[in-house]
Amino acid sequence: MELLEEDLTCPICCSLFDDPRVLPCSHNFCKKCLEGILEGTVRNSLWRASPFKCPTCRKETSATGVNSLQVNYSLKGIVEKYNKIKISPKMPVCKGHLGQPLNIFCLTDMQLICGICATRGDHTKHVFCSIEDAYAQERDAFESLFQSFETWRRGDALSRLDTLETSKRKSLQLLTRDSDKVKEFFEKLQHTLDQKKNEILSDFETMKLAVMQAYDPEINKLNTILQEQRMAFNIAEAFKDVSEPIIFLQQMQEFREKIKVIKETPLPPSNLPTSPLMKNFDTSQWEDIKLVDVDKLSLPQDTGTFISKIPWSFYQLFVVVLLFSLLVFFGPTIFLEGSLFDELTIWKDHLSNFSSYLTKSADFVEQSMFYWEQVCFYKT
Numbered sequence: 001m002e003l004l005e006e007d008l009t010c011p012i013c014c015s016l017f018d019d020p021r022v023l024p025c026s027h028n029f030c031k032k033c034l035e036g037i038l039e040g041t042v043r044n045s046l047w048r049a050s051p052f053k054c055p056t057c058r059k060e061t062s063a064t065g066v067n068s069l070q071v072n073y074s075l076k077g078i079v080e081k082y083n084k085i086k087i088s089p090k091m092p093v094c095k096g097h098l099g100q101p102l103n104i105f106c107l108t109d110m111q112l113i114c115g116i117c118a119t120r121g122d123h124t125k126h127v128f129c130s131i132e133d134a135y136a137q138e139r140d141a142f143e144s145l146f147q148s149f150e151t152w153r154r155g156d157a158l159s160r161l162d163t164l165e166t167s168k169r170k171s172l173q174l175l176t177r178d179s180d181k182v183k184e185f186f187e188k189l190q191h192t193l194d195q196k197k198n199e200i201l202s203d204f205e206t207m208k209l210a211v212m213q214a215y216d217p218e219i220n221k222l223n224t225i226l227q228e229q230r231m232a233f234n235i236a237e238a239f240k241d242v243s244e245p246i247i248f249l250q251q252m253q254e255f256r257e258k259i260k261v262i263k264e265t266p267l268p269p270s271n272l273p274t275s276p277l278m279k280n281f282d283t284s285q286w287e288d289i290k291l292v293d294v295d296k297l298s299l300p301q302d303t304g305t306f307i308s309k310i311p312w313s314f315y316q317l318f319v320v321v322l323l324f325s326l327l328v329f330f331g332p333t334i335f336l337e338g339s340l341f342d343e344l345t346i347w348k349d350h351l352s353n354f355s356s357y358l359t360k361s362a363d364f365v366e367q368s369m370f371y372w373e374q375v376c377f378y379k380t
Helices: 002-007 031-044 073-084 115-119 131-187 191-239 245-264 276-280 283-288 291-296 312-337 340-355 362-379
Strands: 020-022 028-030 104-106 111-113
Touching: 020 031, 020 073, 028 031, 104 115, 104 131, 111 245, 131 191, 131 245, 191 245
Parallel strands: none
Antiparallel strands: 020 028, 104 111
């Protein structure tokens, strides 16, 4: 088939004959190729018509026009049949010039081209070489390119993926640990504090979601990049042992373009900033929190402090409970010992001192003490 292709190739454009015309010397050329030569002959002959010379044997022929030359129908039919069988599966054809084999290698653009591409296409004035020379050159280039790509692939992307996965796992472990501490802390409280527990746990879930939203897109990007790298690696593995020059050069072009796209794709950062809430949250401070201060607990804000949200009604309730407890536990003793007014005076002083750090509580304490005195007088 290769020998047949040589017989069916125009010596001018190095492509299969297109509308072949035969000269009196029996040499065949494409109609368009002869028109180009004839046009140059007429343009260079300013004063008189010059005879047309055959590009192969240089035999002169009268320049009466290409249309006057006889069409080589036999050769044209052979070329058409040759195009129908598409030469061979191993010989790819040009996409821009249907039926023309890719039998030339362009060193300027580093790709396979056909004869029409080289003479009348986008590759005119480029540097060309034979398939064999290009194969030897690209074979050496493949080894170096493949080794550098493999080193870059394993040393950068995989390392960053491992770093992100580890950082994500540790962050989620820390959040889970703190979440467990919060659960253990609130399980010891009464049912009235469940609302606060659920509020904080909800905040933790929000933080976990924030971690997932921060890491997952970057991890997905890296997984996509690694998938592209695996595809490029599989392409290289599939054709690195190919000995057919045409197939190897064609796939080498695809492999080089694939690597170029991969290397130009930016990689996400390996370290993501930690949320200020995660940095400032410290459950060790909870050890000194008393039950009366439980409502102060909250996730730290940007300043790293806890939010105090104890309402005034809480203090009122606390004072009432304290007065009731004193009345229940110490009331009988006071009545038996007959020192009611002395004890009242002492407890009133203590309660007044206690009320000094309760904002806006003085009037409430006085009213509570008056109520207690009335109860004690009634019992005596």
